[in-house]
Amino acid sequence: MSVAIMLFKRNIAFDTLTLVVVLIIVNIIRQQFFSNSLEIKRFLGYDSDLLLNFTQLANKYGYSSEEHTVVTEDGYLLKVFRIKNKKCEARVKQPPLLLMHGLLQSSDAWLDASPGTGLAYLLADECFDAWVGNQRGNYYARRHLTLNPDKDSAFWDFSVDQIGYYDVPATIDYVLSNTGVKKLNYIGFSQGAGTFLVMCSERPEYCKKTNVLISISPATRVKHTKSKSFRSLLNILSTCEDLLAQLKVNELFGKESFLQVLFEFICQIRLFSEPLCENFLCGILDSSHPGSITHKTFGMVYSHLPAGTSLRNMARYGQSLNAEDFQKYDFSETVNVVKYGSKEAPAYNLSSVSLPVVIIYGANDHLVDTKDINWLVDKLPNVIGLEEVADPLWNHLDSVYSQHIYKMIWPTVRRYLESFSETYMKTKS
Numbered sequence: 001m002s003v004a005i006m007l008f009k010r011n012i013a014f015d016t017l018t019l020v021v022v023l024i025i026v027n028i029i030r031q032q033f034f035s036n037s038l039e040i041k042r043f044l045g046y047d048s049d050l051l052l053n054f055t056q057l058a059n060k061y062g063y064s065s066e067e068h069t070v071v072t073e074d075g076y077l078l079k080v081f082r083i084k085n086k087k088c089e090a091r092v093k094q095p096p097l098l099l100m101h102g103l104l105q106s107s108d109a110w111l112d113a114s115p116g117t118g119l120a121y122l123l124a125d126e127c128f129d130a131w132v133g134n135q136r137g138n139y140y141a142r143r144h145l146t147l148n149p150d151k152d153s154a155f156w157d158f159s160v161d162q163i164g165y166y167d168v169p170a171t172i173d174y175v176l177s178n179t180g181v182k183k184l185n186y187i188g189f190s191q192g193a194g195t196f197l198v199m200c201s202e203r204p205e206y207c208k209k210t211n212v213l214i215s216i217s218p219a220t221r222v223k224h225t226k227s228k229s230f231r232s233l234l235n236i237l238s239t240c241e242d243l244l245a246q247l248k249v250n251e252l253f254g255k256e257s258f259l260q261v262l263f264e265f266i267c268q269i270r271l272f273s274e275p276l277c278e279n280f281l282c283g284i285l286d287s288s289h290p291g292s293i294t295h296k297t298f299g300m301v302y303s304h305l306p307a308g309t310s311l312r313n314m315a316r317y318g319q320s321l322n323a324e325d326f327q328k329y330d331f332s333e334t335v336n337v338v339k340y341g342s343k344e345a346p347a348y349n350l351s352s353v354s355l356p357v358v359i360i361y362g363a364n365d366h367l368v369d370t371k372d373i374n375w376l377v378d379k380l381p382n383v384i385g386l387e388e389v390a391d392p393l394w395n396h397l398d399s400v401y402s403q404h405i406y407k408m409i410w411p412t413v414r415r416y417l418e419s420f421s422e423t424y425m426k427t428k429s
């Protein structure tokens with residue numbers, strides 16, 4: 001009996017070892033022989049949209065896109081795009097607005113659902129002056145003035161704490177100085193909203209540079225996250241953070257990482273896409289909403305997600321699964337005393353979120369639970385709108401990728417934005 005168990009255990013250990021070795025060899029082969037991944041993808045017959053970056057995609061569908069680079073106070077270089085519908089040349093809406101993606105996404109997420117549905121396209125169609133940001137660590141924000149993300153682990157010493165403190169304010173300042181106005185409007189999804197609230201807590205003067213925050217499924221406290229798989233992943237990462245950091249695994253889930261490439265490949269194949277890719281994101285990670293996200297969008301999603309972040313950021317989410325408050329990254333007690341002046345990681349001060357806030361959420365969101373949304377609403381002093389999406393199956397990812405965005409989310413976003421915007425006629429000179 002015990003011999004059988006030992007053999008069984010040995011078999012598992014052996015299988016795991018074999019799998020790891022195979023993965024490493026495949027990865028080496030890939031890096032050696034397939035350095036130009038675009039060419040291979042073209043050769044393999046990937047949907048051509050998958051091979052395009054933000055500007056190329058926008059251009060392909062008749063929009064124009066400007067590329068800008070924001071430099072943060074601590075030296076990170078972030079790409080920001082400005083998307084325009086050409087028919088709006090003479091009548092743009094003011095002030096500009098900044099659209100910010102969620103965890104492991106990039107600006108491309110707002111284009112994944114295609115024209116007529118993706119929020120960046122819809123905003124441009126309505127002649128809003130839409131700027132689309134990126135947060136440090138993703139493939140449009142993996143650059144620094146002095147640090148090399150491939151060599152310097154210090155590049156990856158960040159979580160939403162630094163994204164909210166540096167990236168969001170720097171991007172806001174950039175848009176304001178480029179457009180010459182004093183205030184803008186802000187739309188944030190999940191982490192893109194959470195990091196705005198971090199900013200308001202830590203640098204309240206920036207809160208005042210914004211007329212309205214439209215937050216879609218804002219990720220702050222995530223104590224009630226229902227997704228078991230997401231909880232397990234985050235718990236493992238936060239438990240093993242020190243070990244992984246010692247192994248120099250500081251960046252997680254980057255674009256062109258083995259996992260991303262593998263999923264992207266599998267998800268191109270219709271036969272596998274539904275049972276594996278669609279089920280993984282919506283059935284396992286988030287919650288099921290059959291037919292909401294199209295096959296074509298799933299292909300796009302897996303070529304842009306995961307877009308990369310730091311181990312530290314994932315570990316902080318792991319900590320927050322068990323925290324009562326929306327709080328900063330928890331170092332050890334002794335380090336906390338040095339960094340924060342207290343043994344415990346401090347909570348963000350949500351009373352200092354002075355601007356009007358709109359919250360849009362889905363009842364079937366298994367990542368940001370309604371209980372945590374209600375907790376946030378109680379903490380915020382100036383919530384002017386709390387809108388549950390009418391579809392009871394609306395989940396977390398639907399707000400960015402669903403084919404029903406135009407009907408389910410867009411009217412609300414548009415209504416609130418309009419009330420903080422005016423149409424500005426450009427005089428030709």
Ligand SMILES: *[C@@H]1O[C@H](CO)[C@@H](O)[C@H](O)[C@H]1NC(C)=O
Nearest residue numbers: 052053054055056067079140
């Ligand atoms: C997108 O692709 C175009 C064309 O190859 C290139 O000029 C541009 O720099 C790319 N933009 C970014 C942000 O990578």
Ligand SMILES: *[C@@H]1O[C@H](CO)[C@@H](O)[C@H](O)[C@H]1NC(C)=O
Nearest residue numbers: 201204349350351352353354
């Ligand atoms: C939180 O912010 C509010 C409003 O700005 C301020 O009155 C309060 O003192 C702050 N609380 C803490 C603990 O800093």
